[in-house]
Amino acid sequence: MTRRLDMHGIGKSFFATRALDNVDFTCIAGEVHALVGLNGAGKSTLMKILGGVYQRDEGEILIDGQTVEITAPADAGRHGIAMIHQELSLINELTVAANIFLGREIRRGRTPFLDKAGMARAVRAQLDRFGLSLDPHKPVRELNSGEKQIVEIIRALMSDAWLIVMDEPTSALSEEDKEMLFDFIRRMKAEGIAIIYISHHMPEIFSIAEQVTVMRDGRIVLSERTGETTEDAVIKSMTGAELDQFVKPHKQITGEVVLSVEDLSSPGKYEGVSLDVHAGEIVVLTGLRGCGAPDLAKAVFGLDPDYTGTVRYMGRTLTPGRGPAVAVRQGMGLVTENRDKNGILPPLSVRDNIALPFLEKSVTAGLIDGARVDGIVDKAIRDTSTKTASPAQEIRFLSGGNKQKICFSRWLDEDLKLLILLEPTRGIDVHAKADIYRIIEDLAERGVAILILSYEIDEVLMLGDRVLTLFEGRTVQDYSYPHFDKDRMLADMAGAGHAT
Numbered sequence: 001m002t003r004r005l006d007m008h009g010i011g012k013s014f015f016a017t018r019a020l021d022n023v024d025f026t027c028i029a030g031e032v033h034a035l036v037g038l039n040g041a042g043k044s045t046l047m048k049i050l051g052g053v054y055q056r057d058e059g060e061i062l063i064d065g066q067t068v069e070i071t072a073p074a075d076a077g078r079h080g081i082a083m084i085h086q087e088l089s090l091i092n093e094l095t096v097a098a099n100i101f102l103g104r105e106i107r108r109g110r111t112p113f114l115d116k117a118g119m120a121r122a123v124r125a126q127l128d129r130f131g132l133s134l135d136p137h138k139p140v141r142e143l144n145s146g147e148k149q150i151v152e153i154i155r156a157l158m159s160d161a162w163l164i165v166m167d168e169p170t171s172a173l174s175e176e177d178k179e180m181l182f183d184f185i186r187r188m189k190a191e192g193i194a195i196i197y198i199s200h201h202m203p204e205i206f207s208i209a210e211q212v213t214v215m216r217d218g219r220i221v222l223s224e225r226t227g228e229t230t231e232d233a234v235i236k237s238m239t240g241a242e243l244d245q246f247v248k249p250h251k252q253i254t255g256e257v258v259l260s261v262e263d264l265s266s267p268g269k270y271e272g273v274s275l276d277v278h279a280g281e282i283v284v285l286t287g288l289r290g291c292g293a294p295d296l297a298k299a300v301f302g303l304d305p306d307y308t309g310t311v312r313y314m315g316r317t318l319t320p321g322r323g324p325a326v327a328v329r330q331g332m333g334l335v336t337e338n339r340d341k342n343g344i345l346p347p348l349s350v351r352d353n354i355a356l357p358f359l360e361k362s363v364t365a366g367l368i369d370g371a372r373v374d375g376i377v378d379k380a381i382r383d384t385s386t387k388t389a390s391p392a393q394e395i396r397f398l399s400g401g402n403k404q405k406i407c408f409s410r411w412l413d414e415d416l417k418l419l420i421l422l423e424p425t426r427g428i429d430v431h432a433k434a435d436i437y438r439i440i441e442d443l444a445e446r447g448v449a450i451l452i453l454s455y456e457i458d459e460v461l462m463l464g465d466r467v468l469t470l471f472e473g474r475t476v477q478d479y480s481y482p483h484f485d486k487d488r489m490l491a492d493m494a495g496a497g498h499a500t
Contacts, residue, residue, distance in 0.1 A: 007026070314417065
C-alpha cells in the first residue's frame with residue numbers, strides 16, 4: 001500500500017490572527033508536493049503543526065488512514081516525518097558520518113567507545129543507494145552548500161523518515177548544487193519517499209513536483225497536478241491578482257562619491273578590489289558563493305579589521321574594525337543575509353526591533369522619548385507595507401518577508417547615507433520582493449548610496465545601476481546600466497572571464 005499523509009480541517013490562531021482556516025492537505029509517497037504562497041500565507045504554520053512545533057486548534061492528521069497525534073517534534077520523528085529547515089543544523093567540526101548519527105551513535109559492544117568505522121559503513125551504504133559520492137569521513141566544514149543539504153537529508157532517511165519537508169532548499173545553492181539536489185530528489189521519489197517542497201521558484205516546482213498547492217491568507221486556494229496548471233495560474237492564485245511587475249526607473253547618477261574602496265584585500269577572502277558608490281547609486285556585487293563579496297561588505301561596515309587597502313566614506317579614510325556602532329553613527333546601515341540569526345531579536349516586539357538604531361537619537365534629558373519612537377515605528381511599518389497585528393506583536397510570529405521588511409525599516413532614517421544589503425530577498429516570495437525592490441529604489445531616489453550582494457542574476461540585472469562580477473575574490477568586470485550582458489556576467493561568475 002502506498003503511504004499517505006492527510007491533514008483535514010486544520011485550524012490555528014495566534015491571538016486574534018487566524019493563521020490557518022480549515023486547511024486540507026495530502027501528500028503521497030513517491031511524489032513531490034510543492035507548497036507555495038506569499039510570506040504569511042500559512043504554509044510554514046501548517047508544516048510546523050505537521051512537525052510538532054505548533055499544536056493545531058482544529059482538525060486531524062492521518063497517516064495511512066489512521067489518526068495520529070503530533071504534539072512535539074519527537075512525535076513527528078516517530079511517525080517518519082522529518083523537517084529540513086532553510087538554515088541547516090549541522091556541526092562543522094564533525095564528520096559527515098558523525099553528524100548523521102549525532103544523538104544515536106553506534107558503540108562497540110557494551111563499551112563507551114564509538115564504532116566510527118561501522119557508522120561510516122552504514123552511511124556509505126545509504127549514499128550508494130542514491131548514487132552519491134560523498135566521503136563519510138570528511139568534516140562537514142569542507143562541504144559546499146549542496147553537499148551539506150544532502151547530509152541533512154541522509155540523516156533524515158537514516159532515521160526511517162518516509163516523508164521529508166524541505167523549506168526553501170535551494171535558497172543558498174549554486175546552479176550546479178541545485179542540479180545535484182534535484183537528481184537526489186528524483187532518486188528519493190523512485191525509492192518511495194514523499195517530499196513536501198516549499199519554494200517560491202516556479203521553474204523548480206514545475207520541474208520536480210507532481211502536485212502544487214497554493215495557500216493565501218491561511219487557506220488553500222489552488223491544488224492541482226503540475227501538468228494541469230501553469231506558472232501564471234499559480235502566481236495569480238498566490239497574489240489574488242496579476243502581480244505588478246517591478247520596473248527599474250531610468251536615472252542619471254550625478255551625486256558625490258559616498259563610498260570609495262581602493263585595492264582592498266584580505267587573505268583567503270578577496271584581493272585587490274576597488275569600487276566607488278555615489279549618492280543615489282545602486283552598485284551590485286555578484287559571483288558564485290565564496291566569491292568574497294560578503295566579507296568585503298562586512299569590512300566596509302567595520303565588522304572585519306583583517307584587510308589591507310583603503311576604505312573612504314564621505315571623503316574620510318575609515319579605521320579597520322571600528323565596529324558597527326561607529327558605522328551606524330556615521331550614517332551606515334547593514335541588512336545581513338541571515339535575518340533570523342543576525343537580523344532580528346526574536347523575543348522582542350516589532351516596535352523594539354525597529355527602534356533599536358533610533359534609541360540613542362530619541363533620548364531627551366536622559367529619558368527615551370517614547371512618542372518619538374512610536375512615530376518612527378508607525379512610519380516605518382507604513383513605508384515598508386509590513387503586515388503585523390500591532391507594533392507590540394513579537395517579531396518571531398511574522399512571516400519571512402515581513403521580518404525582512406523590519407530589517408529594512410530600522411534603517412529608514414533621515415541620516416542614512418550608505419546602506420549595505422546582503423542577499424536582500426533571500427527566501428522571500430515574489431510579492432515581498434517587489435516591495436523590497438521599491439524600498440531600495442525609493443532610498444536611492446532620496447540620495448542614499450546602496451551596495452548590494454546578490455547571487456540571483458535576474459535580481460542583479462533588475463536592481464543595479466552598476467554591477468561588479470567577482471570570481472574567487474577578484475573583480476572580473478565592471479558593468480554600467482544599460483550595458484548589461486547576462487551571458488558575459490554568468491561567464492565571469494564561473495571564472496570564464498578575464499580578471500581586470
